[in-house]
Amino acid sequence: MARNSEKANAMLNKWLRIKSGLSLNDTYIARRPRLTTDVTDVRTAEHWRNMAVKDVMISISRIQNASLGEFAIRDLNDEINRLIGIRKRWDERVVELGGPDQRGLSSSIENAHGAELRIGGGGYRYFGAAKNLPGVRELFEQQEKEAQFTDTYVSRAELHRKINVDYYGFQGSEHEDLEAAEAELERSLHRAGFAGAGEVYLGDLEGVSAVSTGVQLDEPLRAAVHEHLLRVGGGGDATSPASP
Incomplete structure (x- = not known):
């Protein structure tokens, strides 16, 4: 049986290291850490952040296929939202370790492929064929109608926010x-x-x-x-x- 050092020096393992973004001198990590705080090296944090982004994009590409079935599409959409949460945590960890801030770029890519449903608390996104699932399409239509109504409706609280000291005459008059x-x-x-x-x-x-x-x-x-x-x-x- 080959030793671990011999396996590490094998040509296939070298190629896998280069493809994953790790240098040959880095310790190969086969499993993503459960906690981002366990990683103290910015390069390793960037590696796992890039892997999370890659997993998100692969899943978004798969969910475009409407023939997967309703249950498979729902499960895949849940998985995408879970991966987005992982990506956000790694983005924050990279910034904490002094790396580049790529949170805005990642969010813009996800926003281009998915739509957020703000009804019921918000924060959950639907991608690809999941946006046309039974019940989901109706919720998006309801959200659009509420958005149109909100654009023309001014609440009492908004009116009070626009009132300043000039309204009550507390400041000196110019006339x-x-x-x-x-x-x-x-x-x-x-x-x-x-x-x-x-x-x-x-x-x-x-x-x-x-x-x-x-x-x-x-x-x-x-x-x-x-x-x-x-x-x-x-x-x-x-x-x-x-x-x-």
């Missing part, structure tokens, strides 16, 4: 002159409302434009204010504007 003119008109309206004789007090209406703010009232605004004062005071013709 101080306009606010001063509005305050002066408001005082005139209050005086008109409390006039006991029913006569409208229009004394300050003519002097609003002469306040220190420098805001000039145009004719439409003056007419609107005059009409409101007449309506509040209960006298005069509400249709005739005040003279400038």
Whole structure:
């Protein structure tokens, strides 16, 4: 019987090492470690990460065949999702050991071949013929309808998130002159409302434009204010504007 050293130096084993990405001086690992933390070498972690990606792509290629049968397709789709979880853990381990971050590249490849079903918690993907399985197609149609409804529907929580301090007037206004003119008109309206004789007090209406703010009232605004004062005071013709 040949020794282990002789087996390791055999031409076939050398070729298998090169194909798997391990150098001839590395210890050959026949089984993937159950825990990624057991691997402390970045090259070994990259090797098992590449093997996981390879297994995922082979399984995705197999699941394109719709003639496998419903049960075989479901089992194969479950296996793909399990392998994706393994690939993610090895990607994280490679980054922890100082290797390149390839998580985005791996996810983009898987997203191009599979569709995620977000109903019921999300995180589970369907690939190939699994997307047309009985019950799965209906769930994807329901998800698409809900997505279209979500694009046009704005919830109460989203409306509250858009409210800022400007909505409540906590910040200083940029139109101080306009606010001063509005305050002066408001005082005139209050005086008109409390006039006991029913006569409208229009004394300050003519002097609003002469306040220190420098805001000039145009004719439409003056007419609107005059009409409101007449309506509040209960006298005069509400249709005739005040003279400038």
